[in-house]
Every structure is written in C-alpha cells, then in structure tokens.
Amino acid sequence: QVQLVESGGGLVQAGGSLRLSCTASGRTFSYYGMGWFRQTPGKEREFVASINTNSNTFYADSVQGRFTISLDNAKNTIYLQMNSLKPEDTAVYYCAARGASAVVLTPRAWNYWGQGTQVTVSS
Numbered sequence: 352q353v354q355l356v357e358s359g360g361g362l363v364q365a366g367g368s369l370r371l372s373c374t375a376s377g378r379t380f381s382y383y384g385m386g387w388f389r390q391t392p393g394k395e396r397e398f399v400a401s402i403n404t405n406s407n408t409f410y411a412d413s414v415q416g417r418f419t420i421s422l423d424n425a426k427n428t429i430y431l432q433m434n435s436l437k438p439e440d441t442a443v444y445y446c447a448a449r450g451a452s453a454v455v456l457t458p459r460a461w462n463y464w465g466q467g468t469q470v471t472v473s474s
Contacts, residue, residue, distance in 0.1 A: 353377045353463040355446045360468030363436055367472070371431040373446030373465055384453025385429045386461070387420065389442035389470075396445065401453035402429060409454055414440075436472045443467040 359371040375382065386401030386409075400420040401409045408420050419432040433440065446465035449455070 353379060353382055353448050355448060355463055355465035357444065357446045357465040357468040360444060360470045362471045362473065365436060365438055365472055365474050367436050368432070368434045369436065369470060370433070371444055371446075371468060371470075373429050373431075375427040375448060379427050382448040382450050382463070384451060384455075385422065385446070385448045386453055387429075387431045388445045388447055388458055388461075389440075390445065390467075391442045396458045398456040398458070399444070400431060401447075401456070403453045407453070409456070411456075433470070436470075438472045438474045440470060441472050442470060444470050 354377045355373055355375055357373045363369050384403050387399040388396045389399050390396040398411050402420045402422050417435045421430045445467045447461040448463040449461045
C-alpha cells in the first residue's frame with residue numbers, strides 16, 4: 352500500500368499562486384507515476400498534471416504554461432506550483448500514484464489517492 356498526504360491548499364485571489372505538496376509513504380517503491388487531479392461538485396474528477404520518476408511530465412491543456420509539477424525523489428514528494436490562478440481552477444485537488452507510467456490520464460487507472468486539498472480562487 353501507498354499512503355499519500357497532500358498539503359498547501361487555500362484561498363487566493365485570481366492571478367495569485369499556490370504550491371501543493373504530496374508526500375508518499377509505505378510501499379513507495381511500487382509506484383512509477385504520480386500526479387494531480389481535481390474535482391468540483393457535480394463534475395467528474397479531471398486530470399491536471401503528472402510526472403514519472405524519470406521526470407517526464409504531462410499537463411492538461413487548461414493548465415499548460417501556468418502549472419508546474421516536480422518530483423523530489425529523496426523526499427518521496429511531488430509538488431504542483433500553480434501560477435496565474437483563475438477562478439475556474441477552484442476545486443479539490445487530489446494527489447494520485449500508480450505502479451506504471453504517469454502518461455495515463457484516466458482517473459480510474461490510478462491506484463492510490465490522497466484525501467484531497469481545497470483550492471479556492473476568488474475573482
């Protein structure tokens with residue numbers, strides 16, 4: 352099992368920045384890809400960004416150029432730096448891990464999930 356704990360959410364004005372963190376523990380050798388998804392009430396969970404342990408990254412079109420995902424292997428931690436935030440970025444952000452490539456963007460293909468952290472962007 353892999354346990355994921357997110358932190359760093361909060362309230363920010365449009366145009367501002369936040370950095371989310373997600374630390375993995377447990378059988379961390381069993382995962383290969385880590386990523387971020389987000390969800391708003393009444394909508395399906397959607398892909399935001401992901402990264403492999405070789406640092407290959409993938410982004411949703413809606414966040415490309417504004418968000419940056421990174422990985423600290425020594426700390427088993429990934430980060431999501433979110434800049435130029437928009438009200439439509441408001442959501443609960445979930446960290447995820449899977450024991451294969453992070454290129455798969457479908458939520459159901461990911462094995463492990465954190466509890467989520469709320470990000471609210473005010474206009």
